[in-house]
Amino acid sequence: MRAFLRFWYDFIVGDDWTIAVGVVVALGVTALLAHGGMTSVWWLLPLAVAVGLSWSVVRASSKGH
């Protein structure tokens, strides 16, 4: 069971858990704004991806892995 859960964690979350958390937060904020009437917030997810991916890649390259 533990190995099974470990597999799914590695498979979906992978090396950097901050990406998963960032995606959940960005989707949640987008849904809140869109359901509040701001359906034109399409730019929020691409912006979150740009910031999150850049942060993760730069951090990993500084650590050397």
Place this chain on the structure above:
Amino acid sequence: MRDVFLFIAGFLACSVEMVEALTIVLAVGVTRGWRSTVIGVGVATVALAAVIAALGPALTAIPIDALRAVVGGLLLIFGLQWLRKAILRAGGAKAMHDEDAIYNEEVLAARAARSEVHAGLDWYSFTVAFKGVFLEGLEVAFIVVTFGSNQHNVALAALSAVAALVVVLAVGLLVHAPLSRVPENTMKFAVGAMLTTFGIFWGGEGAGVAWPGNDAAIPAVLVFVIGLSVALVAVVRRRHAATSQVSGGMAVR
């Protein structure tokens, strides 16, 4: 438009996973014999079919907006992880995935393992082949089921997986060696960009966003993701080169 992207993304993603499974199966089969290895592959395939059969209908029962938000989120996380690895590898900050090295490691492990025969099966060969095919296959199943159910076209997603299986198996049988010449990082880069694009688009749709131009936004998002990734590869290369120069300079001193 969506169908073309769906097929290409499914085909590339499934090919990458299948190359990994084939590397493991070839190493075990060549080293310890094919009978138990092939049985392990067969049992894993049946187990996978059962998982897909259980997972597919469950997903189609979920309301489409909730499904798109959840699947979009999962694809986005999954795609960004692939993209992150591919960017770091392309920028020189992480070692390339080497199928030759993995094959050699598997061969050494297979030679070193004790022979344990039960019910006419070599359990090492059976277990390693089963695990390799089942775990890599689960990743293929995840891609096929999520892509397919979101687009209401599981058949096309499954077709892309079958096409990938046929191509990888044909090449594997022809060369009868690990597929080390497959440009795996380039494929991972392409798949990561596509999964991220679909993740952004479906996640946004599921969250209630109105995309400008509807489906026409997909190629625009893809261009954005590729542009961002290429820029990040350049940044990593520069940082990596600067770090190498500094450590080289310190070594000279």
